[in-house]
Amino acid sequence: MISINSENHPNSGSHLSLADSPSSASAITLAHLSDPHISCMHAITTRDLFSKRLFGYLRWKLVRGSGHSDRVLSVLQADLASTKPDHIAVTGDLTHLSLSAEFKKARQWLQTLGSPSTVTVIPGNHDAYVHSDWHKTMAHWTEYMLSDFPQDSEHPINSIDRIFPCLRIRGHVAIIGLCTAQPTAPHLAVGSIGAVQLSRLEKILTQTARQEYFRVLLIHHPPASGTVSWRKRLTDAPALQSLLADSGVELILHGHAHFAHQCYLKTLSGSVPVMGAPSITALDRPADRRARYYIYRISPGDDNWNVRLQVRVYSPSENRFIRKSEQQISDHQQSWGYEDGPSKGPGPHSAGGR
Numbered sequence: 001m002i003s004i005n006s007e008n009h010p011n012s013g014s015h016l017s018l019a020d021s022p023s024s025a026s027a028i029t030l031a032h033l034s035d036p037h038i039s040c041m042h043a044i045t046t047r048d049l050f051s052k053r054l055f056g057y058l059r060w061k062l063v064r065g066s067g068h069s070d071r072v073l074s075v076l077q078a079d080l081a082s083t084k085p086d087h088i089a090v091t092g093d094l095t096h097l098s099l100s101a102e103f104k105k106a107r108q109w110l111q112t113l114g115s116p117s118t119v120t121v122i123p124g125n126h127d128a129y130v131h132s133d134w135h136k137t138m139a140h141w142t143e144y145m146l147s148d149f150p151q152d153s154e155h156p157i158n159s160i161d162r163i164f165p166c167l168r169i170r171g172h173v174a175i176i177g178l179c180t181a182q183p184t185a186p187h188l189a190v191g192s193i194g195a196v197q198l199s200r201l202e203k204i205l206t207q208t209a210r211q212e213y214f215r216v217l218l219i220h221h222p223p224a225s226g227t228v229s230w231r232k233r234l235t236d237a238p239a240l241q242s243l244l245a246d247s248g249v250e251l252i253l254h255g256h257a258h259f260a261h262q263c264y265l266k267t268l269s270g271s272v273p274v275m276g277a278p279s280i281t282a283l284d285r286p287a288d289r290r291a292r293y294y295i296y297r298i299s300p301g302d303d304n305w306n307v308r309l310q311v312r313v314y315s316p317s318e319n320r321f322i323r324k325s326e327q328q329i330s331d332h333q334q335s336w337g338y339e340d341g342p343s344k345g346p347g348p349h350s351a352g353g354r
Helices: 053-062 071-083 100-113 138-145 195-210 237-247
Strands: 002-005 015-018 028-033 087-091 119-122 166-170 173-177 214-218 251-254 261-267 270-276 292-300 305-315 320-329
Touching: 028 071, 028 173, 071 100, 071 305, 071 320, 087 100, 087 173, 087 214, 087 251, 100 119, 100 138, 119 138, 119 166, 119 173, 173 195, 195 214, 195 237, 214 292, 237 261, 292 320
Parallel strands: 028 087, 087 119, 173 214, 214 251, 251 270
Antiparallel strands: 002 015, 028 292, 166 173, 261 270, 292 305, 305 320
């Protein structure tokens, strides 16, 4: 057994123990979706609007609300029942105004996706829209965000800082979640990781690489510079890029941008794909912004990893998800090639990800 020091984590003073090598050689299928923006506009009060929420409320009423629908989530549930992924990753912005009612509604939705052991959640900037009571907000999702290792019952979790980065091992895949969510001023949607999380992340990446796990990094804000505009950026993206260049990772999944996005970061593992998913509730928009999710089939090969990607896009006319493309991804130590996969989005000044 090899252990990761979990100092400052909920089980402070103990270690997270992992098997010396992945426990299974069989394929693992990982579904990635993001940004449902679940809303409860009927639950908002005048008091709630004496904050940044006013701007988000008006934008939803005037612009965004007509382009999103919770009904897509019911269609998604049916499609997931058909595709049957082993695990589901949700990369943030489950709520729109971080209202208590939205967090409860999002919890109910998560339960339709699966148990906390089969669904991993990280928060987005809309989930930290304003400073809020932990017990009325993200506490509803705690089980979906926690690492695998046992929690310290003497020190109950009462903030997001005690959870991330999280680590979940599923077969030969290490799912690593970061939190970039933080309250910001009106008209800003930036995110930050922070030095403490980055330090913990470095240890996790080093140990899981040594044990030959396929490492999937979940993050809400895009880690590649220039993906979104300055006001929506990841403020410490250069620090994360530098860490990954040294520690490596096999796959990075993000949300926030609201368009299908693909680029690469140079890391110790080679040119690693950075894959961004649009909002899972987006309706009849340009193709790269319409609701979609991705299914990665990850299996160990003779010398490297075999990864097959299926892209499933919502069809408003048919009211169902359809397969857009499916292809084998080449050796990640070279550039992972896509024949008909996600494309690079419209650029840093896109209207998405607010």
